[in-house]
């Protein structure tokens with residue numbers, strides 16, 4: 001009798017229809033369509049069935065109790081180079097419901113994608129990862145940080161590097177046209193390199209040359225690259241980054257619409273915060289940053305050159321519509337952690353200097369000469385943030401990175417982007433419906449980067465899924481205390497394996513490198 005029972009049990013186990021069966025979920029499938037009630041069966045890392053699976057058996061069954069089951073979030077805009085090796089579980093992202101990241105943005109990627117991909121695969125990662133090949137990475141290999149146009153031979157060399165990246169599995173080509181050395185390139189160079197990516201079916205992801213006064217011209221430049229090189233264009237962390245132009249996002253969105261009507265496939269991504277984050281160098285004129293760190297130090301040590309830099313900075317901040325640098329806050333500073341969380345204005349006063357713009361500029365140049373700092377800038381208006389978010393073809397992307405818990409004072413977007421969209425912009429302000437918010441985090445970015453088997457709750461798709469209660473989901477990371485995981489994402493599956501279970505990290509590393517499968 002006992003033997004028979006044991007046999008029956010074994011048979012039942014072997015015959016289990018699914019590895020995991022999630023019952024009674026409100027499925028938001030990622031298309032933007034309204035939620036529907038269903039059970040979802042998962043087998044061998046894939047979504048095997050969706051429907052009323054009353055008779056089905058599974059190794060593990062879980063009652064969703066009417067919580068939302070959505071596709072895992074795809075972050076189309078991240079910078080995880082170097083960090084993913086340190087924190088391969090990508091804790092801050094998976095706790096925020098992210099199951100796939102796209103890295104290599106803003107012109108900066110791994111130099112050797114084949115090697116990086118192989119290493120990550122071997123090491124194991126908590127989420128799926130795809131990468132772009134970066135313009136600045138490629139240009140610095142050929143021209144260093146030289147402030148000049150590339151020669152035709154140099155363009156050829158750079159094209160070869162882009163093609164190599166594409167063959168190794170990059171999903172496209174990215175630029176960071178405000179950064180060194182990308183900012184020294186003209187549009188023709190960008191078109192030539194984008195063509196190398198287009199050959200392999202890649203996209204063009206652009207950090208625009210300007211996000212303020214010359215924003216429209218910068219969008220036009222990116223659209224021109226898409227038109228002339230023949231590839232889709234993704235505009236990164238779309239915003240109006242100039243106080244004097246707050247409210248003008250309607251014009252920028254209008255230009256995207258016009259370009260789409262003309263047949264250029266343009267989409268954008270955005271993080272749901274009114275403050276940006278980047279290095280302190282962005283406050284200096286770009287010529288002052290050429291030719292490497294040593295040269296920059298020499299310029300800062302040379303009084304006439306330093307005076308010229310300071311004078312241009314005064315004009316730059318006026319053009320940005322700020323009276324002083326209270327909008328610029330140190331996020332992390334390697335040589336003096338006590339500065340973290342303080343604004344340039346406060347640091348200037350701490351140094352015993354008077355409350356004047358010209359002294360604040362000297363404080364910035366001192367920080368620069370000592371090795372720089374990473375910053376948070378309060379530079380956007382929430383009206384623009386909301387308007388851009390409402391635009392149907394705006395995806396959600398954090399522009400963040402993987403963070404070591406407790407290290408520095410990084411922008412909270414790395415921890416809280418998804419939860420903040422769902423808590424603040426869906427639940428509190430009703431800027432988006434929940435279905436549309438999910439679409440912007442899933443199928444929209446999947447479409448843009450050409451993922452054909454992720455981004456929807458659909459049979460046959462990879463079981464990247466997230467389970468949460470929309471009334472409870474909440475971002476916790478703030479500008480002062482960024483190292484706080486989002487709450488409410490109870491279960492996060494990557495390729496069918498829980499990386500978050502019961503709201504806790506599992507330490508599993510079921511992520512995969514997603515190589516672009518484009519043209520030859």
Ligand SMILES: [Zn+2]
Nearest residue numbers: 106207236237
């Ligand atoms: Zn950027």
